[in-house]
Amino acid sequence: MNYPRIxxxxxxxxxxxxxxxxxxxxxxxxxxxxxxxxxxxxxxxHCYSIADERSAGFFALGIAQQIKKPVALxxxxxxxxxxxxxxxxxxxxxxxxxxxxxxxxPQNKIDIGDGQTIRQVNVxxxxxxxxxxxxxxxxxxxxxxxxxxxTVAHTQKGPTHINAPFEEPLYLMSRKLSVDPTISGxxxxxxxxxxxxxxxxxxxxxxxxxxxxxxxxxxxxEIDAEIIEWWASDPSIVVMTEASSNLHHPSFLNHIDxxxxxxxxxxxxxxRPEVLITFGGMIVSKRIKALLRNHRPEHHxxxxxxxxxxxxxxxxxxxxxxxxxxxxxxxxxxxMVPSEYAAQMREIQIMRERKHKVYLNKVPFSDLKVxxxxxxxxxxxxxxxxxxxxxxxxxxxxxxxxxxxxxxxxGTSGIDGSTSTAIGAATQHxxxxxxxxxxxxxxxxxxxxxNNYIPKNFKIILINNGGGGIFRIxxxxxxxxxxxxxxxxxxxxxxxxxxKMFGFKYLTAHNENxxxxxxxxxxxxxxxxxxxxVFTPAHENDKILLQYFKELA
Numbered sequence: 204m205n206y207p208r209i210x211x212x213x214x215x216x217x218x219x220x221x222x223x224x225x226x227x228x229x230x231x232x233x234x235x236x237x238x239x240x241x242x243x244x245x246x247x248x249h250c251y252s253i254a255d256e257r258s259a260g261f262f263a264l265g266i267a268q269q270i271k272k273p274v275a276l277x278x279x280x281x282x283x284x285x286x287x288x289x290x291x292x293x294x295x296x297x298x299x300x301x302x303x304x305x306x307x308x309p310q311n312k313i314d315i316g317d318g319q320t321i322r323q324v325n326v327x328x329x330x331x332x333x334x335x336x337x338x339x340x341x342x343x344x345x346x347x348x349x350x351x352x353x354t355v356a357h358t359q360k361g362p363t364h365i366n367a368p369f370e371e372p373l374y375l376m377s378r379k380l381s382v383d384p385t386i387s388g389x390x391x392x393x394x395x396x397x398x399x400x401x402x403x404x405x406x407x408x409x410x411x412x413x414x415x416x417x418x419x420x421x422x423x424x425e426i427d428a429e430i431i432e433w434w435a436s437d438p439s440i441v442v443m444t445e446a447s448s449n450l451h452h453p454s455f456l457n458h459i460d461x462x463x464x465x466x467x468x469x470x471x472x473x474x475r476p477e478v479l480i481t482f483g484g485m486i487v488s489k490r491i492k493a494l495l496r497n498h499r500p501e502h503h504x505x506x507x508x509x510x511x512x513x514x515x516x517x518x519x520x521x522x523x524x525x526x527x528x529x530x531x532x533x534x535x536x537x538x539m540v541p542s543e544y545a546a547q548m549r550e551i552q553i554m555r556e557r558k559h560k561v562y563l564n565k566v567p568f569s570d571l572k573v574x575x576x577x578x579x580x581x582x583x584x585x586x587x588x589x590x591x592x593x594x595x596x597x598x599x600x601x602x603x604x605x606x607x608x609x610x611x612x613x614g615t616s617g618i619d620g621s622t623s624t625a626i627g628a629a630t631q632h633x634x635x636x637x638x639x640x641x642x643x644x645x646x647x648x649x650x651x652x653x654n655n656y657i658p659k660n661f662k663i664i665l666i667n668n669g670g671g672g673i674f675r676i677x678x679x680x681x682x683x684x685x686x687x688x689x690x691x692x693x694x695x696x697x698x699x700x701x702x703k704m705f706g707f708k709y710l711t712a713h714n715e716n717x718x719x720x721x722x723x724x725x726x727x728x729x730x731x732x733x734x735x736x737v738f739t740p741a742h743e744n745d746k747i748l749l750q751y752f753k754e755l756a
């Protein structure tokens with residue numbers, strides 16, 4: 204086997220292999236040649252070549268999202284590194300393990316006018332869990348930093364940065380290793396909640412008649428069936444979930460905005476919880492955040508082994524544990540209390556569902572109708588990736604089959620890498636992956652299609668309403684040139700030529716009947732990746748959605 208001759212490159216590669224970092228996403232360059240040659244020479248690494256670093260960052264994020272282990276990104280020096288930042292920040296806020304390995308010039312070449320050099324040391328400092336700024340050559344200190352960068356990414360679930368200076372010559376190889384790097388292992392951590400905390404929280408729990416469990420982004424099957432049944436059977440507990448919560452029970456309220464948007468003051472007073480427990484990633488619903496900020500719970504507890512955000516301005520305690528660990532540890536000490544809380548919310552849910560169906564039966568073709576049709580026809584066991592802005596918000600209004608796993612980049616909530624993330628995730632999923640995206644998000648990340656690893660069963664449903672539909676939904680928009688040009692970014696573009704250039708089967712739909720026919724074709728065609736572009740009326744979508752919430756009341 205061949206190895207790069209530079210000892211530092213050998214150390215990075217051998218430590219990555221020993222610690223199980225075997226998925227390597229590489230962008231082309233010269234300064235990172237020792238790493239590129241070394242990683243690709245070893246068949247134990249799964250190497251991917253993605254030219255656009257911004258797309259590469261999200262592609263790696265998608266892989267890590269699925270395998271739940273660190274994925275390494277490798278780039279050359281200079282501005283290439285900065286293009287990883289959007290994905291790096293998303294990994295930080297979504298708690299996804301990612302390791303950026305950047306090649307650099309030696310420090311004596313920085314700021315002297317040499318080509319393709321920037322100040323790379325600590326460049327991600329605001330969002331990096333660990334920065335390994337290496338020095339040239341082989342050293343115990345370098346080995347320690349490389350180990351630590353991988354360990355932190357793995358155990359603390361987030362991004363780290365390894366910056367490695369290489370001096371020319373860069374392409375020389377050797378038949379033998381010249382280094383014997385130090386390898387450190389991972390420590391498994393199970394966090395017990397103190398008996399004092401258990402007593403304190405269960406005393407409050409057992410006296411509260413209104414307990415709300417609000418679940419953000421969650422991996423499928425994270426919560427045990429025993430815990431789910433406990434919540435469902437307790438009359439004082441209401442569980443609210445989102446599309447990306449991947450948590451299901453008939454009694455759970457999984458259409459938050461549909462439930463609470465029509466609330467009057469009396470409804471809010473009835474709903475306001477005494478105890479609010481949150482866990483999982485970022486909450487999508489702006490309405491539930493606004494409601495709980497304006498009508499704060501008496502006690503807010505967040506359950507997460509690493510972080511707690513004071514989202515509602517009422518955080519009283521951070522339980523540093525996995526949700527399963529937390530609830531299993533407090534369950535033996537809890538008791539049911541008489542309450543109408545769950546029954547009252549269930550009654551509201553039934554009424555909303557009835558009005559939802561009535562309105563959808565009469566609504567014209569629009570974004571809202573598209574989501575009703577598409578989400579009800581997804582293949583069994585598919586993975587659903589949803590882009591940000593209006594797409595994820597529409598998806599919140601409908602049921603999604605329990606067998607379908609749902610993902611969305613909600614860490615920073617940006618539109619910049621939804622397609623790249625979905626494709627990276629699809630490489631690790633045997634069943635079809637479906638991406639539902641808006642036109643602006645799709646066009647913004649069109650380099651995601653410049654990719655040799657797209658599975659044949661990868662599907663894109665592109666909802667094209669000719670601009671940024673989210674800005675029509677938000678309050679305050681006005682029909683004028685400034686709005687159309689600088690907010691909505693009105694356009695006449697389609698995905699047709701991109702689909703053809705990158706080898707996708709291309710389908711279109713302009714009305715309900717066409718969409719029903721074309722979704723059937725989309726989900727049965729597996730000879731190559733497919734793109735279904737659905738055209739909806741830009742100037743009607745917001746009116747139809749606003750009327751939807753009025754009719755729910």
